Amino acid sequence: MRTDEQTAQAKAPLSRERIVLAAVELADREGIEAVTMRKLADVLAAGAMSLYYYVPNKDDLLDGMIDAVKGEIEPPASDGDWRTELRKRATSTRHALQRHGWAVGLMESRTQRPGPANLKLHDAVLGCLREAGFSIEDAIHAYSVQDAYIYGFALQEQSVPAADEIADVVDRQVEHIESNPEIEALAEAYPYLAEVVAGYVGPSGYDFGKEFEYGLDLILDALEQRRTAG
Amino acid sequence: MRTDEQTAQAKAPLSRERIVLAAVELADREGIEAVTMRKLADVLAAGAMSLYYYVPNKDDLLDGMIDAVKGEIEPPASDGDWRTELRKRATSTRHALQRHGWAVGLMESRTQRPGPANLKLHDAVLGCLREAGFSIEDAIHAYSVQDAYIYGFALQEQSVPAADEIADVVDRQVEHIESNPEIEALAEAYPYLAEVVAGYVGPSGYDFGKEFEYGLDLILDALEQRRTAG
DNA sequence: ACCTGAACACCGTTCAAGT
DNA sequence: ACCTGAACACCGTTCAAGT
Numbered sequence: 434m435r436t437d438e439q440t441a442q443a444k445a446p447l448s449r450e451r452i453v454l455a456a457v458e459l460a461d462r463e464g465i466e467a468v469t470m471r472k473l474a475d476v477l478a479a480g481a482m483s484l485y486y487y488v489p490n491k492d493d494l495l496d497g498m499i500d501a502v503k504g505e506i507e508p509p510a511s512d513g514d515w516r517t518e519l520r521k522r523a524t525s526t527r528h529a530l531q532r533h534g535w536a537v538g539l540m541e542s543r544t545q546r547p548g549p550a551n552l553k554l555h556d557a558v559l560g561c562l563r564e565a566g567f568s569i570e571d572a573i574h575a576y577s578v579q580d581a582y583i584y585g586f587a588l589q590e591q592s593v594p595a596a597d598e599i600a601d602v603v604d605r606q607v608e609h610i611e612s613n614p615e616i617e618a619l620a621e622a623y624p625y626l627a628e629v630v631a632g633y634v635g636p637s638g639y640d641f642g643k644e645f646e647y648g649l650d651l652i653l654d655a656l657e658q659r660r661t662a663g
Numbered sequence: 664m665r666t667d668e669q670t671a672q673a674k675a676p677l678s679r680e681r682i683v684l685a686a687v688e689l690a691d692r693e694g695i696e697a698v699t700m701r702k703l704a705d706v707l708a709a710g711a712m713s714l715y716y717y718v719p720n721k722d723d724l725l726d727g728m729i730d731a732v733k734g735e736i737e738p739p740a741s742d743g744d745w746r747t748e749l750r751k752r753a754t755s756t757r758h759a760l761q762r763h764g765w766a767v768g769l770m771e772s773r774t775q776r777p778g779p780a781n782l783k784l785h786d787a788v789l790g791c792l793r794e795a796g797f798s799i800e801d802a803i804h805a806y807s808v809q810d811a812y813i814y815g816f817a818l819q820e821q822s823v824p825a826a827d828e829i830a831d832v833v834d835r836q837v838e839h840i841e842s843n844p845e846i847e848a849l850a851e852a853y854p855y856l857a858e859v860v861a862g863y864v865g866p867s868g869y870d871f872g873k874e875f876e877y878g879l880d881l882i883l884d885a886l887e888q889r890r891t892a893g
Numbered sequence: 894a895c896c897t898g899a900a901c902a903c904c905g906t907t908c909a910a911g912t
Numbered sequence: 913a914c915c916t917g918a919a920c921a922c923c924g925t926t927c928a929a930g931t
Contacts, residue, residue: 447895465772470924480897482925491924538771540822542695552853559855569859577819578812578878585815589807592770623782625789629799648808655885677914700905710916712906721905897930904923911916 447479449487453497457533460498465535495539500548502536505529508557515565516653522558523583523649530587537587567660575656582652590641677709679717683727687763690728695765725769730778732766735759738787745795746883752788753813753879760817767817797890805886812882820871 445451455476460468470491474481488494507525509518530536547555562572620627675681685706690698700721704711718724737755739748760766777785792802850857 469922471922482898483896485925486895537818538768541768541771541818544822552856556853556856559859563855563858573859574874574877577816577874578881581815581819581878582808582812583815584818585811585813586807588767588771588814588818589811592774623786625793626782626786628793629789629803644804644807647804648811651808651885651889652882655881659881699903701903712917713915715906716914895931897928899927899929901926902924905921907920908918909916910918912914 447477447483447487449497452477452484452487453494453501456494457498457501460535461533465539492543495543496546496548499536499539499543500550502529502533503548503554504550505532506550506554508554509561511557511560511564515561516657518561519558519579520649520653522561523579524645526583527587527590527645530584531590534591537584537591540584565660571660578652578656582648586645586648590645677707677713677717679727682707682714682717683724683731686724687728687731690765691763695769722773725773726776726778729766729769729773730780732759732763733778733784734780735762736780736784738784739791741787741790741794745791746887748791749788749809750879750883752791753809754875756813757817757820757875760814761820764821767814767821770814795890801890808882808886812878816875816878820875 452473456468456473459473459476470484471481474484477484484494488497505525506529507522509515509522558576559572562575563569567575619630682703686698686703689703689706700714701711704714707714714724718727735755736759737752739745739752788806789802792805793799797805849860
């Protein structure tokens with residue numbers, strides 16, 4: 434065994450897959466804005482421009498990163514109970530999007546050329562819905578509401594400061610609610626908002642997980658009602 | 664009247680507001696990636712670095728742009744029927760996000776420091792819900808589902824190719840569905856997806872507006888049920 | 894086939910300087 | 913107070929060249 438065996442990973446031959454994987458890890462670690470072609474090449478111990486042999490351009494790399502995230506989502510089975518299967522798939526999606534917080538923002542900017550993982554997932558979800566008795570039209574409707582909700586929730590979870598940060602900020606405000614003129618100004622300008630901030634979110638904190646499930650179940654319940662009615 | 668009256672708009676004194684407005688227009692016209700400090704200064708007929716006197720940095724400018732978009736959303740009234748008020752607010756949000764397609768993607772990347780327009784809107788929505796009899800807790804739930812859905816839908820509408828593009832692509836595929844080996848491969852690998860693509864979306868096209876309303880009403884109906892039940 | 898460095902046309906931002 | 917250009921440390925990408 435040669436001593437440079439330890440750097441084998443870094444010295445392994447480049448490939449599109451290895452590049453995409455490294456980009457995902459880099460984005461997870463340092464944020465999406467840290468993913469530059471040069472830094473990525475550094476991480477891979479490659480010359481700055483070597484990546485262009487495997488990846489036509491940065492946009493294509495970003496597409497690959499998105500498909501890698503989609504690949505982490507557990508596809509639903511077509512033979513189980515559709516509700517529990519799609520519930521699992523929804524939380525699986527949320528978790529993948531939590532692990533890779535940069536992914537949601539990436540999806541908007543590019544009009545997607547869906548990768549293989551994405552297509553496979555689409556097929557599984559549609560299959561689950563169709564086998565549960567949804568018409569093609571209703572399956573599309575059901576899919577659309579669910580995905581809008583799931584990705585929109587992820588967007589909020591991403592763009593709103595972390596739950597504990599909210600709690601911290603609010604707690605500090607609530608402590609001197611009497612003396613602090615700022616929160617009185619807030620209460621005057623935005624009474625309902627102040628009510629929510631002071632009365633609810635603050636002391637108890639805010640649980641994104643519970644919130645997610647509330648909306649998810651509301652939607653799944655409503656879909657089940659329409660399925661059995663129609 | 665002097666002849667340079669026509670360039671008055673361009674020569675008007677700079678201000679944060681004018682800069683933000685120009686940035687929004689530039690993003691609408693040429694996409695968010697065209698919004699660079701230098702190009703923006705050009706548009707305003709100002710020296711390249713003059714903007715920094717009014718705006719601390721680009722991130723702050725982007726925050727301002729987001730708040731400008733939020734300002735275009737019609738806030739719901741607190742005294743009308745909550746369902747119709749919030750329905751109007753939802754479509755108003757969708758339309759604002761359609762006019763400024765770059766906005767959704769911007770929201771993820773920054774953990775928001777909500778601007779005044781955003782706060783005002785939050786307050787109006789919460790007020791509408793509270794006056795309709797929702798408890799604080801339920802108002803938060805109701806708000807969360809709706810916003811997740813609305814912004815998630817906007818995200819999909821943005822990232823999926825335009826409706827007519829889909830129709831075009833699919834139409835072309837459907838025309839030689841017998842002869843084209845690609846779609847047969849698609850049908851083999853992704854049977855349910857192929858079914859949807861060929862059978863539904865293609866000939867009739869896909870109406871994002873109708874789809875949006877389906878999910879919106881599903882959610883509002885479910886919320887109304889819980890309101891009257893609880 | 895696989896990898897590379899130099900070079901080009903861009904970025905955001907700082908800073909010292911102009912009016 | 914308001915605006916500015918030069919300069920710095922970055923980008924993505926092309927291209928001609930190395931093994």
